[in-house]
Amino acid sequence: MAQITHAARHHQLTNIHSWTPDSQWLVFDVRPCGASFTGQTIERVNIHSKEVQVLYRAPAQSHVGVVTVNPQPPERYVFIHGPEHPDADWHYDFHHRRGVVLEGGQLTGLDAMDITAPYTPGALRGGSHVHVWSPDGALVSFTYNDHVLHERDPALDLRNVGVAVPCGPVTPGGHHPREYSGSHWCVLVSETTPTPRPGSDEISRAYEEGWVGEQGYTRTPGEHPRRALAFIGDTLSVNGEKVPELFIVDLPDSEAGWKQAGAFPLQGTPDRMPAQPAGVVQRRLTFTHQRRYPGLVTSPRHWVRSSPSAEWIACLMKDDQGVVQLWLVSPLGGEPRQLTHGTRGVESAINWHPSGRCLGFVQQGRVVLCDARSGEITPLSPAGETPVSGDAVVFSPDGQHVAWMQEAGGFRQLFTARTGL
Structure with a gap:
């Protein structure tokens, strides 16, 4: 185990894609905790030399954070950017933030925003966040909150999952001073309703998504969606209790597919959230309403994660x-498979090793590897040390190292260990 950072400040990793493609650098922001948004720089540290480089510094009283790295070279970073020159009417919030891409020192806006009706197809009407590149490095997933509906009634501003596709640019009319252009065509791929029918597959919230497989998955013989996203969706039990379940959406395979509207306008209306492209239908994978402890857990916070081969989607229930355990679910559905059985539960977000042979997470205050077949646990960090953050346990692309955050000297520092794989 090695401590990589030592500065008297906090260091925050994102829950996936925190390494450069060459496995030499860890990329981070400097928020004091995952729930805050007051960091002003995006930085990286070399795990061997411990050299720290500032990649971007936010201007005009804005803030940045939650950076991920494109898994394919050349190095490209995507992260959340808060509003410049914030004021009492427009400041950082779930529905007032955007994605930006940093490549070769140049910053480009990812998603366009148009909040003046009639809205622009391919643009959003609010804030995108937790941007994650697809395994092939072409698309970016994100979660989303809507400014237009938030202004009408915050209860209508339902969190959704969206995708940014490189078939832009998208340039709104600029009828509001806070509107902006974006390099990518952006749409929502989840469908939510503020009033799900109890006992149905309808959801009020879609979140904590993950790409399915490095090259998609096989749904039926001869049917192989090249890109799909799994996510958590909040259903209602017949008694009206919220039950988070696992869902999946197969995504379009062409630019035309991304731009073809379904039953409702892609860009939304004053009364409706932006809608899915034609043919994108969310499918429920877990049915846990009758279990003693129904639903996926939201504490610890975790993002659903597919194995590289797409055989399994990992989640926590x-x-x-x-006791919170790690479970594996097929992208085809069926009964979940319980992988861990310990009396002490999983305490963090989860990730697959690039080989698909094991997963990493925190258990009993230690970073551990869990064999994906047997569930056998191998500790990588000692017990009884200072607190380990549950926000991120991230493997290097070459699989040789795992990184996490741990308190040292009163600050959240970055640590690594060799995986032995």
Whole structure:
């Protein structure tokens, strides 16, 4: 185990794609915690020399954070950018933020925003966040909150999952001083409603998404969606209780598919959230309403993660004793497979090793590897040390190292360990 950073400040990793493609640098922001948004720089540190480089510094009282790296070279970074020159009417919030791409020192806006009706297809009407590149480095997934509906009634501003596709640019009319252009065509791929029918597959919230497989998955013989996203969706039980379940959406395979509207306008209306492209239908994978502890857990916060081969999607649920365990679900559905069985539960976000042979997470305050077949646990960090953050346990692309955050000297520092794989 090695401590990589030592500065008297906090260091924040994102929950995936925190390494450069050459496995030499860890990329981070400097927020004091994952829930805050007051960092002003995006930086990286070399895990061998410990050299720290500032990649971007936010201007005009804005803030930045939640950076991920494109898994394919050349090095490209995407992260959240808050509003420049914030004021009482327009400041950082879920529906007032955007994605930006940094490549070769040049910053480009990812998603356009148009909040003046009639809205622009391919543009959003609010804030995107937690941007994650697809395994082939072409698309970016994100979660989303809507300014237009938030202004009408915050209860209508339902979190959704969207995708940015490189078939822009998108340039709104600029009828509001806070509107902006974007390099990518952006749409929502989830469907939500503020009033899900109890016991149905309808959801009020879509979040914590993950790409399915490095090259998609096989749905039926001869049917192989090249890109798909899994995510958590909040259903209602027949008793009206919120139950988070696992969902999947197969995505278009052409530019024309991304631009073809379905039953409702891609860009939304004053009364409706932006809508899915034609043919994009969310499919429910888990049905846990009757379990003793129904639903996927939201604490610890985790993002659903597919194995590289797309055989399994990993998520966290409680067992019948109320202990948070790691479960594996096929992208075809069926009964979830419980992988861990310990009396001490999983305490963090999860990620697959690039080989697909194991997963990494925090258990009993230690970073561990979990064999994807047997569930056998191998600790990588010692017990009894200072607190380990549950926000991120991230493997290097070459699979040789794993990184996490841990308190040292009163600050959240970055640590790594060799995986032995």
